[in-house]
Amino acid sequence: MPAHLPGVAETTTPRPQIKDAVVQLFRHQTLLEPIRVPCVAEPLLVLVLAGTARVEERSLGGEWQASRVTAGDFFLTNTREPYEMRWQTEGCEVFEVMHLYLGLGLIEQAAREAFGEQAGAVTFVDVSGARDEQVSFILNQLRIELTEQRQPSALLVHSLAQALAIHLLRHYLDPDSNPRRDNALPAYKLRRVIEAMNVNLAENFSLSHLAGIAELSDYHFSRTFKRATGLSPSQYFIRLRMGRARRLLVETARSVIDIGLEVGYSSPSHFSQVFRREVGVTPSAYRDAPRSV
Template sequence: MTSSLLSYPEPGADIAPQRIASSIDAEHQWRSPRAHQAQPHRQRGDVQVSRWTRNITTPLEVVSHGNGSDHCIGLALKCVSLTFNHAGRRLMQGRVTAGVVQVTAPAVSVSAVFESSVDVLHLFASQQVLAECYEDLFQQPHAGDIVLGDPKLVRDAALDRLGQALVVSQTSDAALGKVFTESVSLAIVSRIVARQFTASNAQNREAAALPQWRMNRVIEYIDAHLAESIGLADIAASAGLTRMHFAAQFRRATGLRPHEYLLRRRIEHAQQLLLSSKHNVFDVALSCGFRSQAHFTTVFKRFVGETPCCWRTKANGAR
């Protein structure tokens, strides 16, 4: 049902358990990392990190009944088309951009129907971790358990950067990898806690963000014209705004400049073509709006970490 193009090293057997695992588990079941499957009721003072990837584009319905003690933080590493239900209520139906975050409280059931390939990071944070983050942020303990109660999907550029850093970092030093993973994971949880308890500031920042209905128009326009030369004026016009108003509102809504978002979508489309067609790299580049194979290769390597040829070979081998 799931597959991963990356391999994840197991934690060293000689390293004692500490605050966080030294690797990212590959989930074989959505929102259910191996540690939770083995000991679903254990109390942990750590952040369990796992990654769920799926390269198949046929629709897939998944369900999670929630962990009894941990909050689950889901962070999209790439754009994905889905329907997402939280506690029986539909929260989202459509395309979600990379960097979108959703937090589910303990013991809350969620379900989703994925209609595209998926790459999502899940962090499971215990009460002990949430309490430590809160006290570190506000210099006083929180009275009672912390419940991150807002389940809506939000886009946070800082969380996007932290998530990307977490999954692309590579090191041969197990101890150093452990420290890095622990630090970045705690930074993600800390920012989630800060958003929860400084909601008024967050709402003020989001007030001038591009509305979702305009964002939907922009996404539809970009997806329909990926092979063409698209300018800022074209994208702004699809949202019914001038270039100046659009650029500022788009960045506040997504954390990305329009050009950066366009490049991401072109690379994601290129990955789909590389997997699903026999076109050569040059033809794929042209189909995704790049005017030369050299430019396409440079941008592809920047986002994916490998050249298109190498990535295609590994992806086909994994499938």
């Protein structure tokens, strides 16, 4: 971003232990010639520290949108598209602003805390020249810690940045983003369910029994299981049955009828029908097919 803005940024000294926030300070005069601002990967907050200005912004090729801002006002940019901006200070005032970039890892952590471990990606609305006392307070505390302290506290910076991320999620979340997506079944529950399936391949499929193991309703279990595996619980159960049947056909001399019984099919014709549908050939043809050594 500094390469696209006029003036030289006063950037905090890089500190490996501080990864959650980057602060830059700028002093601007009037800028009538528009500049193109690139899209940003991390959410960018800009706090007006001193001065008053008329700031105009527009999407590329769009109409200019103007706002009058003064000390304490802030901007929030999370756009995926570049845009143009220009400004005009009032009188001879210098326009002083602070830029803060929040780390994506911090945003993701806050989203998981707010919406669950499988929270989807979040984006924020773009804000121009708004006033929020909590945003202003946290940004100023970060500025003081990162620019005025000889030895900034990584713990304090992390705590302030975390508080800011949570505040943004609560008040400036883009309504088009969908962090509360249906969660996939957690790995430890998935393992329990699959183990239970393998133990009970000869038994009738029971959705309620498996949902009970996962400690979920039948409906929620079905949705989260499919999100985790790509298959419904019943489809996955059939795949497990066919997998064991294939191994028994190749590794043992047991009859097709016995193998069908072991994987839950009392009718040889039903077993053959399901096997052919899933594998592509009948059980007998599968057993007789040549295999590489």
